[in-house]
Amino acid sequence: MKINPANSVHGIVDLPGDKSISHRAALLAAMAVGDTRIENFSTAADCQTTIKCLKELGVDISHDGSAVVVTGVGKTGFRRPERTLDCGNSGTTMRLLMGILAGQDFESSLSGDESLQKRPMQRVIDPLEKMGARINSNNGKPPLTITGTNPLQSIEHVQQIVSAQIKSSILLAALNTEGVTVVIEPIATRDHTERMLEWFGVEVQIERNEDRTRIAVSGDSRLTARDLKIPADISSAAFFMIAAACFNGSDVTLPNVGVNPTRTAIFDLLVSLGANVEILDADEICNEPVGKIRVRGGLGSCDNKVILDGPVIAGLIDELPIIAVLGTQLDQGIEVRDAGELRVKETDRIAAIVENLKRIGADVTEFEDGFKVERSWLKGSVVDSFGDHRIAMAFAVAGLLAEGETEITGAECADISFPGFYETFGYIVK
Ligand code: S3P
Numbered sequence: 001m002k003i004n005p006a007n008s009v010h011g012i013v014d015l016p017g018d019k020s021i022s023h024r025a026a027l028l029a030a031m032a033v034g035d036t037r038i039e040n041f042s043t044a045a046d047c048q049t050t051i052k053c054l055k056e057l058g059v060d061i062s063h064d065g066s067a068v069v070v071t072g073v074g075k076t077g078f079r080r081p082e083r084t085l086d087c088g089n090s091g092t093t094m095r096l097l098m099g100i101l102a103g104q105d106f107e108s109s110l111s112g113d114e115s116l117q118k119r120p121m122q123r124v125i126d127p128l129e130k131m132g133a134r135i136n137s138n139n140g141k142p143p144l145t146i147t148g149t150n151p152l153q154s155i156e157h158v159q160q161i162v163s164a165q166i167k168s169s170i171l172l173a174a175l176n177t178e179g180v181t182v183v184i185e186p187i188a189t190r191d192h193t194e195r196m197l198e199w200f201g202v203e204v205q206i207e208r209n210e211d212r213t214r215i216a217v218s219g220d221s222r223l224t225a226r227d228l229k230i231p232a233d234i235s236s237a238a239f240f241m242i243a244a245a246c247f248n249g250s251d252v253t254l255p256n257v258g259v260n261p262t263r264t265a266i267f268d269l270l271v272s273l274g275a276n277v278e279i280l281d282a283d284e285i286c287n288e289p290v291g292k293i294r295v296r297g298g299l300g301s302c303d304n305k306v307i308l309d310g311p312v313i314a315g316l317i318d319e320l321p322i323i324a325v326l327g328t329q330l331d332q333g334i335e336v337r338d339a340g341e342l343r344v345k346e347t348d349r350i351a352a353i354v355e356n357l358k359r360i361g362a363d364v365t366e367f368e369d370g371f372k373v374e375r376s377w378l379k380g381s382v383v384d385s386f387g388d389h390r391i392a393m394a395f396a397v398a399g400l401l402a403e404g405e406t407e408i409t410g411a412e413c414a415d416i417s418f419p420g421f422y423e424t425f426g427y428i429v430k
Contacts, residue, residue, distance in 0.1 A: 001392075001396065001407070001408045001411035001412075001422055002399075002405055002406070002407050002408075003380075003396050003399025003400060003405070003406045003407075003408065004399070004400075004405055004406075005380075005399075005400060005401070005402060005403060005404070006243075006247060006400040006401075006429045006430065007247065007249070007430055008247040008248070008249040008250040008297065008430050009240070009243045009244050009247060009250045009252055009297075009400075009428045009429055009430065010250060010251050010252065010428055010430055011252060011253070011427060011428040012252075012253045012254075012255065013237075013240050013252060013253070013254050013424055013428060014232070014255065015232035015233055015236045015237055015240075015254060015257065015418075016042045016043050016044055016232065016233055016236060016417070016418055016419070016420075017040040017041055017042040017043070017047075017230035017231070017232065017233065018042065018192075018230055018231055018232065018233040018234070018235075018258045018288075019042050019044045019046055019047055019092070019233055019235070019236075019417050020092065020164070020190060020192050020233075021042075021192050021196070021230050021231065021258065021288065022038070022041050022042035022044070022047040022050075022230050023046070023047055023050050023090075023092045023093065023096060024096070024168070024192050024193055024196040025038045025041065025196060025228055025230060026038065026041070026047070026050050026051055026054060026061075026068065026070060027050065027054070027096055027097070027100065027172065028196050028197065028199075028200050028223060029070035029072055029200075029225060030054050030057075030059045030070055030072055030073060030078075030100075031072060031073075031074065031075050031100065031172075031175065031200075031223050032072035032074070032200050032223035032224055032225040032226075033072050033074050033222070033223065033224060033225060034071075034072055034224065034225030035069055035070070035071050035072070035225050036069070036070045036072065036225040036226060036227060036228065037064065037067050037068075037069050037227040037228075038067060038068045038069070038070065038227070038228055038229075038230060039066065039067045039227075039228070039229040039230065040066065040067075040229055040230045040231075040232075041066075041067065041068040041230055042230065042233065042417075043419050043420075044415075044416060044417045044418065044419065045088065045089070045090075045415050045416050045417075045419070046088065046089060046090035046092065046093060046416055046417060049086070049087060049088040049089075049090045049093050050090065050092075050093045050096075050097075051068065052086070053085045053086070053087065053093060053097060054070070056081045056082070056083070056085055057078040057079055057081055057085075057108075058073060058077070058078055058079030059071065059072075059073055059078070070225075072223070072225050074223075075103070075175050075176055075222075075223065076103065076104060076105070076150055076176065078100070078101075078104050078106075080104075080106035080107070080108065081108050081109075084109040084110065084111050084143065085097065085108060085109065085110045085111070086111060086112065087110055087111065087112040087116055087142075088112055088113055088116065089112065089113050089115055089116055089346060089387075089413075089416050090112070090116070090416075091116060091119055091165060091345075091346075092165055094110055094112060094116060094121070094142065094144075095121070095124050095165040095166065095168070095169045096165065096168050096169055096172060097110065098110070098121070098124050098125075098128060098135070098144070098146060098169050099124075099128065099168065099169035099170060099171070099172030099173040100172050100173070101133075101146045101148050102128040102131060102132075102133035102135075102146060102148050102149075102152060102173045102176070103133075103148055103149070103150050103151070103152050103173055103175070103176025103177075104148040104150065104176075105148060105149065105150050106148060107145060107146065107147050107148070108145070108146050108148070109143060109144065109145045109146070110142060110143065110144045110146070111142050111143035111144075112142050114387075115346050115347065115387055115388075116142055117138075117141060117142045117143070118141060119141065119142070119344055120140055120141065120344055121137055121140055121141055121142060121144060122137070122140030123161050123163065123166050124165070124166055124169045125137060125140065125144075127155060127157050127166070127169075127170050127173075128146075128169065128170070128173055130153070130155050130157075131152040131153050131154070131155055131170075131173050131177065131181075132149045132151075132152045132153045133146055133147065133148055133149060133152065133173075134146070134147040134149075135147075150176055151176055151177055151178045151219065152173055152174075152176050152177045152219075153177060153179070154174065154177040154178065154179030154180055154181040154182075154219060155170070155181055155182075156181075156182040156183075156184070157170050157181075157182070157183050157184070158184045158186070159183065159184065159185045159186065159187075161341070162185075162186075162187045162189060162313070162314050162341065163189060163341070164189035164190040164191075164192070164193070164314075167183050167185060167189060167193065167215070168192075168193040170183050171183060171193050171194070171197065171204075171215065171217050172193070174217040174218075174219060175202070175217065175219060175221060175223070176219060177219035178219050178220075179218070179219055180216050180217070180218045180219070181216070181217055181218075181219070182214060182215065182216045183214075183215045184212050184213070184214050184215075185212060185213045185214075185215070186211065186212050187311045187314050188208075188213045188262060188311070188314065189262065189314045190260065190262040190263055190314075190315075191206075191260070191262050192260065192262075192288070194206060194215060195260075195287040195288055196287070197217065197221075197223075198287055199226060199228060199286055199287045200223040200224060200225075200226060201221075201222065201223060201224045201226070202217065202221040202222075202223060203217075203218065203221060204216070204217055205217075228285075228286040229285050229286055230286075231256055231257060231258030231259075231285060231288055231290040232254065232255070232256050232257045232258065232290075233257075233258065233417070233418075234257050234258050234259065234260075234263050234264065234266065234267075234293075235263070235318040235319060235390075235417070236393075236417060236418045236421075237254045237257050237293060238266045238318075238319045238322050239322055239393045239394070239396070239397055239421075239425075240252050240254060240295075240428070241254070241266065241267075241270060241277065241293065241295045242270075242322050242323075242325065242326050242397060243397045243400060243428075243429075244295035244296070244297050245270055245273070245275040245276075245277065245295055245297055245298060245299055245326075246297065246298060246299065246326065246329050246397075246400075246401060247297045247298060247400075248297045248298040249297055249298075250295070250296060250297035250298070251294070251295075251296050251297075252294070252295050252296075252428060253292060253293070253294045254292065254293040254294075254295075255292045256290050256291075256292065257290060257291060257292070257293050258288055258289070258290055259279055259282070259289045259290060259291045259293070260288055260289055261289070262314075262315055263315060264315070265312055265315030265316045265319075266316060266319045266323075267279065267293070269306075269308070269316070269323070270295070272306075273299050273300060273302055273306070273330065274299055274300020274301070274302065275295065275297075275298075275299055275300070276295065276296040276297070277293065277294070277295045277296075278293070278294050279291035279292070279293055280292040280293075280294060299329065299330070301331060302330055302331050302332055303331070303332070304332060305332040305333065305334075305335065306327070306330060306332065306333070306334045306335070307334075307335045307336075307337070308320075308323070308334065308335070308336045308337070308339075309335075309336070309337035309338045309339075309370070310338055313336075313338050313339050313341075317339070317341060317342070318390060320336055320339060320342055320349065320353075321349055321352075321353055321388075321390045321391050321393075321394035322390070322393070322394040322397060323336065324336070324353045324357060324364075324371060324373055324394065325357075325394050325395070325397050325398045325401070327373030327374075327375075328357070328362045328373055328374075328375060328376040328378060328398070328401070329375065329401065330375055331375055332375070333363075333372065333373050333374040333375050334372070334373050335370065335371075335372040335373075336370040336371055336372075337367065337369055337370040338369055338370065339369055339370045340368065340369040340370075342370075345388065345390075346387065346388040346389065346390070346416070347386040347387055347388040347391065348386075349388065349390070349391065350366060350367075350369075350370065350371055351366070352384075352386040352388060352391045353371060353391070353394075354366040354371055355384070356383040356384065356391065356395050356398070357373060357376075357398075359381045359382065359383050360378045360379055360380065360381050360383060360395075360398055360402050360406065361376060361377060361378055361379040361381070361402075362374070362376035362378060363375075363376050364376075377403070378398060378401050378402035378403065379402055379403050379404060380399065380402040380403060380404035380405045380406040380407075381402075381406065381407075382406075382407045382408075382409060383395045383398070383406060383407070383408055383409070384408070384409050384410060385408055385409065385410035385411055385413050385414075386410070387410055387413050388413060389413045389414050389415070389416035389417045389418065390417070392408055392410065392411045392412075392413050392414045393414050393418065393421055395408055396408060396411070396414075396421070396422065396425060400429060
């Protein structure tokens with residue numbers, strides 16, 4: 001993919017449905033009793049992977065226009081799969097399915113692509129084994145073989161790693177226990193699973209204190225099918241928000257975006273940088289806040305160095321590649337710390353960000369848990385996606401800001417979260 005410099009970006013951009021919420025909608029609809037029609041289900045390759053796996057587990061799923069209709073089998077109605085479930089590139093598919101499969105009375109195997117086979121699963125294996133499942137792995141990595149059991153034991157799990165996927169896997173397993181399972185998060189992560197459980201009629205007890213969030217789910221909960229609509233993905237919106245903020249005279253509107261407070265740190269960051277960004281028509285659909293995001297360029301002058309670290313990182317985790325690109329446009333640059341989790345995403349995102357920024361001439365320093373980017377003059381060059389969708393899209397935005405042409409190799413992986421990204425992008429760039 002070749003990207004040329006832009007003067008500004010303009011337009012109304014319809015984004016795919018939220019990837020995180022779509023996974024949860026399909027998985028919980030499958031555990032419910034009855035038919036659930038899901039409007040605006042994400043077209044992301046990762047979400048199609050979840051659908052494919054559920055079909056292999058005996059769930060009837062059909063398409064009706066842009067909607068997906070899932071016929072739920074109930075909490076224990078899944079069928080032993082005939083072959084290894086291929087989770088492709090999707091860590092969310094694998095980790096959340098593990099929670100469901102732990103509570104089924106059969107053996108199942110899960111694997112994925114080269115990237116997924118390198119990703120850590122011990123963090124999910126440990127709590128699920130405590131609950132009674134047996135899980136064989138390749139030194140804590142896929143492929144996995146899960147020997148499920150029902151009922152599982154309820155547990156209290158204090159999160160050591162800040163991860164919504166671990167929390168969600170345990171909460172899904174909790175539905176097949178006889179007691180009450182508790183997850184305690186010292187740092188809050190995205191709460192889509194909790195909200196989606198409530199949507200399907202499960203009582204979720206949530207206590208938020210200054211230093212922790214306590215989430216409790218009872219195993220005797222029943223899920224009832226209920227139609228829903230998925231908001232647009234704020235993590236996909238982020239590329240357009242930052243592109244618009246970086247160019248004076250830009251004006252981009254993103255309708256119906258999910259603005260769940262566990263995901264809007266990117267919005268707050270742009271506000272703190274003096275960007276002209278607003279959330280209009282605030283509403284709620286299917287237990288998730290939504291709004292129309294409008295961004296008009298450019299950025300205010302920023303005298304202070306921007307340091308992102310501590311609890312805010314969880315709310316920005318998927319936006320850090322594009323935030324690194326933003327850093328090259330800020331007077332005082334940007335420093336990101338406490339983000340070691342980036343090293344175990346679809347690729348080592350810290351290494352990928354640093355390598356690509358260097359290739360386009362940015363002044364960047366790598367840390368074990370983050371990076372520091374100085375304001376830089378960017379020069380088009382060849383960058384690599386490293387097979388990671390968010391790296392590819394972040395450097396497409398960098399290409400707009402660089403002088404000359406930027407070439408992204410392996411750019412097609414954007415389809416993992418945003419099929420049609422480059423077409424949409426081409427359409428708004430002036
Ligand atoms: C996700 C949670 C995050 C995020 C990922 C999707 C989810 O991962 O990076 O893209 O849907 O729960 P972790 O929870 O492992 O940090």
